[in-house]
Amino acid sequence: xxxxxxxFWQISLWHQWFLPLGRTWATLVDPNDYFDWMNVSIHGxxxxxxxxxxxxxxxxxxxxxxxxxxxxxxxxxFDRVAxxxxxxxxxxxxxxxxxxDSARVARRAWDQFSRKGYNLENLASELEITLDHHxxxxxxxxxxxxxxxxxxxxxxxxxxxxxxxxxxxxxSVNRVGxxxxxxxxxxxxxTGALVMPRRQASDLAAAAGADVAGSVSGKTTIVVVGVxxxxxxxxxxxxxxxxxxEGLIEEGAGLSIIGxxxxxxxxxxxxSDFPN
Numbered sequence: 121x122x123x124x125x126x127x128f129w130q131i132s133l134w135h136q137w138f139l140p141l142g143r144t145w146a147t148l149v150d151p152n153d154y155f156d157w158m159n160v161s162i163h164g165x166x167x168x169x170x171x172x173x174x175x176x177x178x179x180x181x182x183x184x185x186x187x188x189x190x191x192x193x194x195x196x197x198f199d200r201v202a203x204x205x206x207x208x209x210x211x212x213x214x215x216x217x218x219x220x221d222s223a224r225v226a227r228r229a230w231d232q233f234s235r236k237g238y239n240l241e242n243l244a245s246e247l248e249i250t251l252d253h254h255x256x257x258x259x260x261x262x263x264x265x266x267x268x269x270x271x272x273x274x275x276x277x278x279x280x281x282x283x284x285x286x287x288x289x290x291x292s293v294n295r296v297g298x299x300x301x302x303x304x305x306x307x308x309x310x311t312g313a314l315v316m317p318r319r320q321a322s323d324l325a326a327a328a329g330a331d332v333a334g335s336v337s338g339k340t341t342i343v344v345v346g347v348x349x350x351x352x353x354x355x356x357x358x359x360x361x362x363x364x365x366e367g368l369i370e371e372g373a374g375l376s377i378i379g380x381x382x383x384x385x386x387x388x389x390x391x392s393d394f395p396n
Contacts (some may be wrong), residue, residue, distance in 0.1 A: 125345050128239040145186065148173040157303070163254050177210050184215065191278060195240045195263040222266040224285040229270035231334070234289055263339050274334065275311045275359050276318075293322045293334055301329020303390065307339050311361040312346030314380050321383070329385040336364045342376050344383045 125296075150173045160166050183203075192215075192331065194200055200219050207214045225234045226243050231245065239264055244251035249265045254256040271278060297304055308330045310318055319343070322332040335345060343365040358366075362377065369375050378386070 124378075144257060144261075145182075147179060149179060150175045154199060160193045163256075167364055176206050177212060180207070180210075180212055185216050190217055191220055191282070193263050193267050195222045195266070197221065207396065218282065220267065221284055221285060221297075221307045222263040222270075224232065225281050226266055227282055227289060229274050229334075231294065243343070275313075275361060277313075293318050293332055295322045295326035295330075295332035297326050297329040297331045299329065301327060303387065304329030306330040307337075307362050308342045308344060309340050309361060309365075310344045311312050311345070311359045314344070314346040316380075321380075324387045326360055330387075336361045336368070338368065338373065339367070339394055340365065340373075340375055342378060342383075342386075344378055 126214050148170045150170045152175055153185055154165055167293065192200075206215050215388065222243075223238050223240075227239050228234070233246075235245070235370050237243070241251065241253045243249070243266055244253075244262045247266065247269050248279045249269075250258070251262045265279065267278065270276075276280075276284065295308065297306070304335060306325075306329065309332070310324075310384055316323055330342070333340065343361060365375055365377055369377070
């Protein structure tokens, strides 16, 4: 279960969360502080807007109810830091949650966003996610939607993304095959949960000579299928990558779909097993 969150520059000024099962909760907060003109120019909230709003200590119990001991999705580090600072300022215990940055996920899920273009507005546009930018509720829903899209795109669970988001960008499954390997010229894509970590499987494929990509295309020659999580495939028994591969085969593509055991046998085979 995950909660998506967005906080503006002054977290104690404005909070809105995207809650599980489509529930939403929004509130204005009296920051008990001055209003910087730059912040007001971004979100349009001034002293008059929060005149009768509660302060952060009064709202923290409800915030804990929504977020405590859950995965909290945020876009960029500010939200996490701002919540922590708000608690510290008021002498309150910090929120106990597992944090997942949707920007870090996007940078690892899609190659085109790895170095640039991973701001929330651009991601929403590229992924066709509805966004009223700088409206915190809309921002929060967009952050949660990015995680959902990344899970579907990568066939990785949210627990897998919690681990992957903490790893360097170089941890991508994409690999260039060793030209001396017996599988040189093959293009491999993995889908579903493998027994071994996907990065390890990618290393094995590349050492055997195969290029490894994150998505199925007309250049793909081998799709390795692991166990599918029906929660991530919309109840389908096959992932979107698996179904796309089958569609390409129906169109005449020279593509093979194999299981993990066959993949391990393939990469461990000696070159003598492959006659010229």
